[in-house]
Every structure is written in structure tokens, then in C-alpha cells.
Amino acid sequence: MEPTSPELLSLQTVSHSYRTYPAVEPVLQDVSFSLNEGASLALLGPSGCGKSTLLMLAAGLLSPLTGSCVFSGQELSRPHPAIALMQQQYGLFPWKTVRQNIELSLLLRQSRVEDAQLQQLIGELGISGKLQDYPGQLSGGQQQRVALARSLLLHPRLMLLDEPFGALDSITRERLQDLLRSVWQREGFAMLTVTHSMQEAVMLGERILVMGGQPGRILHEIDNSGMRAPAFRDSRESAVVLEQLRRALGEAA
Numbered sequence: 644m645e646p647t648s649p650e651l652l653s654l655q656t657v658s659h660s661y662r663t664y665p666a667v668e669p670v671l672q673d674v675s676f677s678l679n680e681g682a683s684l685a686l687l688g689p690s691g692c693g694k695s696t697l698l699m700l701a702a703g704l705l706s707p708l709t710g711s712c713v714f715s716g717q718e719l720s721r722p723h724p725a726i727a728l729m730q731q732q733y734g735l736f737p738w739k740t741v742r743q744n745i746e747l748s749l750l751l752r753q754s755r756v757e758d759a760q761l762q763q764l765i766g767e768l769g770i771s772g773k774l775q776d777y778p779g780q781l782s783g784g785q786q787q788r789v790a791l792a793r794s795l796l797l798h799p800r801l802m803l804l805d806e807p808f809g810a811l812d813s814i815t816r817e818r819l820q821d822l823l824r825s826v827w828q829r830e831g832f833a834m835l836t837v838t839h840s841m842q843e844a845v846m847l848g849e850r851i852l853v854m855g856g857q858p859g860r861i862l863h864e865i866d867n868s869g870m871r872a873p874a875f876r877d878s879r880e881s882a883v884v885l886e887q888l889r890r891a892l893g894e895a896a
């Protein structure tokens with residue numbers, strides 16, 4: 644068998660504009676990066692710099708105006724079954740229970756899951772008692788856990804997360820980051836997280852790309868390969884990377 648390339652996602656000189664006629668300023672210009680199987684990348688930048696747009700391109704939900712988005716050796720022209728996208732606002736159907744929300748996304752992907760596997764994951768995520776509840780009966784943190792469970796049960800090769808824990812209090816947010824980190828290391832999917840939080844970028848990206856400008860571009864790349872260590876959150880190393888990010892964002896402003 645041919646050895647497979649470790650490169651999973653590759654964006655080359657991607658630009659995007661929401662309207663070409665009459666033309667408006669592009670929202671992204673000349674964005675290039677790639678992500679290997681099992682690796683993690685964080686995209687950090689201020690609101691409005693085009694982060695969500697970039698994630699939609701990586702999900703195959705938008706097509707670039709120029710440049711290319713390649714997933715697993717093929718140009719992305721539509722959503723791919725091996726890519727899961729967790730959007731900014733949970734995306735749960737309020738009129739369906741937690742269990743129905745999870746089952747519906749599996750059904751849409753024509754994928755099935757063993758009940759034992761579902762029970763194990765929701766146990767780990769701490770929402771076992773919530774399967775019959777409706778999203779409106781859950782806290783923000785619990786809704787986010789459901790959204791995470793739903794994406795994880797699709798067993799994606801690439802997980803895209805748009806400001807995943809932005810609406811949560813800092814305690815819940817740190818817990819969910821730690822949970823995501825441990826599931827990521829165990830399951831081995833690649834992860835691309837978009838955030839405007841420096842601290843979140845440090846916890847979730849082995850590489851951190853700092854974005855800025857209008858149109859949005861990548862201004863800096865910062866190596867954060869030490870982040871796989873279990874005690875990374877309180878380490879000297881994470882504080883150093885945070886400081887580097889702060890400086891990079893200062894220059895970007």
C-alpha cells in the first residue's frame with residue numbers, strides 16, 4: 644500500500660469575498676496553511692478578521708474566490724463526511740431532546756453509533772442524565788457538551804471549532820478545554836480551532852496562527868508544540884507562549 648501523506652488539510656493563497664458583482668473588498672486575502680493528520684492548529688484574531696469565513700471554507704461550505712482548499716488530497720467543493728464543524732452557537736434544535744439532537748446528526752451523515760459508545764461518551768462529558776431533556780432546559784456549558792458529543796460521535800478526521808467555549812464562564816470553559824484536549828489526544832483527529840481568546844489558543848493549538856487586518860491575513864505563526872503535556876496549563880512554557888502571542892497581537896494592531 645502507498646504510504647499516505649500526513650497532510651490532511653491544505654489552504655493555498657485563499658481569498659474570499661462575499662460579493663463579486665458589484666465587487667466588494669475581500670474579507671480574506673492570500674491565506675495559506677496546512678494541517679497534518681492528528682495535529683492541532685489555533686487561529687487567533689480579533690472579531691471581524693474573517694475567522695468564521697475561513698472555517699466555512701475549510702468545512703467545504705463556501706468556495707474560495709481564488710486559491711484552493713484541499714482535504715485529503717481532493718479539492719473541497721462540498722461538505723465532507725470526515726469533517727465535523729462545531730459552530731459558534733451550539734446549533735442544537737430546541738424542539739428536539741438531547742438524544743434526538745445527537746441521533747439526527749448521525750442520521751444526516753448516514754452514520755450509526757452503538758448505544759454503549761454513546762453512553763460512554765456522554766458519561767465522560769457529564770451529561771448522562773440529560774438525554775431526555777430539551778436544549779432550553781440545559782445550561783450553556785451543558786449545551787456545549789451536547790454539541791461536542793454530537794461532533795465527536797461522527798468520528799471525524801478533522802474537527803473544526805468556531806469559538807467553541809466563548810459563551811461560557813471561565814471555570815466551565817477551562818474544564819471543557821481540558822476535556823477536548825484529552826479526547827483529541829486519545830482519538831487522534833486533527834483539530835482547527837478559531838478563537839479570539841489568547842488563553843484558548845494556547846491550550847488548543849500546537850501551532851497558533853495570528854490573524855488580523857482587513858482583508859484578514861495571517862500575520863504570525865507561533866510554535867506551541869509543548870501543549871500536549873498534561874500539566875501544560877500551569878506551566879512556565881504556556882506563560883511564555885501567551886506572552887509571545889500578546890506581543891504578536893500588539894504588533895498586529
Ligand code: ADP
Binds near residue numbers: 690694
Ligand atoms: P470573525 O469570525 O473573525 O469575526 P467573519 O468571518 O464572521 O469574522 O466576518 C469577516 C467579515 O466578513 C466581516 O466584515 C463580516 O461582516 C463579513 N461577513 C461575514 N459573513 C458575511 C455574509 N454572509 N455576507 C456578507 N458579509 C459577511
Ligand code: MG
Binds near residue numbers: 694695696731805
Ligand atoms: Mg466568527
